[in-house]
Amino acid sequence: MKQSEKQIAFLKNIKKEKRIILLFQISLTIIFFLSWEFLSSKGYINSFIYSSPSKIIITIKDLIITNNILKHVFTTVLECLIAFILGTSLGFGIAIIFYLFPITIKIFDPFLTILNSLPKVALGPIIIIMAGANPKSIILTALLTNIIVNISTIYNGFTNTDEVKIKLFKTFKASKRQMLHYLVIPSAYPTIITSLKLNISLTLIGLLPPVGEKIFFNKCYSRY
């Protein structure tokens, strides 16, 4: 009986902590917007440059009514989603190939490093010339910005699999497919999740190039 009371207290504590965390997150957000509003309305910061939450809300309302911004947002989200899914699945697939055929990573390693250090956003104009002035080139730019990082984080996750566990699987005569399915991929799960989070922001960066969206298209959010 006593033990279970302790257990209840233990679980309560965990819940309490979760509530505190959430409370802090919400209040921090509110404080941020409130002080932004306050500073700009009192003229402490230049509202022309830094804007203010109320002005943003008014603009958004305006845009929804006059410019149909939801359509543009939808387009951007869709582009982002496509680039994200493509980047993740391609990165995953290529990482698997690198893992299954180690010689391929040895061959491609220097090229990947070069590609990764290129400022991908600056490639925008070239991509538009190659793919044309359409969403394809936006997606391509976004894909380029995320795929290399994707490949290398996922691949690193794969290669960090515990040697002893690999040996264990070998003693059971596991095939390469089984090894991936039951061991390598699940072990790399935390790394893959991290990579996905990173991937979202990288995809957005790729969507933002002014050369990509602003000049050529009417449907986008960076236009505003």
Next chain:
Amino acid sequence: MNKILQVKNISKTYNTLNGEIEALKDISIDINEGDFTAIIGSSGCGKSTLFNIIIGLENKDNGIIKKNDNLKIGYMLQEDALLPYLTIFENAMIGLKIQKKDNDENKKYVLNLLKEYGLIEFINKYPKELSGGMKQRVALIRTLATRPDLLLLDEPFSALDYQSRIKVADDVYNIIKKEKKTAIMITHDIGEAISLSQVIYVFSKRPAVVKKKYNIKLPNNINSIEKRKCPEFANYYEKIWSDLDETI
């Protein structure tokens, strides 16, 4: 007695960028069915290499391994190597799953083993909730699940502290005896080797050759802790100690 495995004049040299490493020189051992055999040798002398060759993870350069074609060999590693994202039951089943033998009969067999060895309450828990000794037992059951005829144990207790080590070693020994398995165990612990085995091979330092072979004769109706108190135990201990001393 029926010989379940014969290793004859095995040699093995590793090729590395820094040159060749001669691991095994001319190793011959015989394993009798039902025996618990220990291999003792200094660190890096080539003991794990021998196991890897027996189970087929490494190629040998010379020599022969004589065994029945359908002899099933199970390997228990130095670490428990339980997968943290699987439950205890799933962990115990992983070998069967890989070999596509995770049928109902085998599931029952594994559940029985888990029950028999005090793990039934933990089958839906994850490895991090178990003690070191319990994890080691799960690892043994995972190996037993595929019903091997011969077990290779590579320093199975080295990750445990001294107290639980003796206890877990005794547990594992009893499980192996009860399931009527033949086992070869690599160990650094002379006492462990004497108290558990019927035969001990002492390997020389690298490249390994068999330096001595002992047939251990201790009463077999007492547990390994009591065996340590027999006068013969100290005798064997001293002999093997000096064998190893010379090889270092």
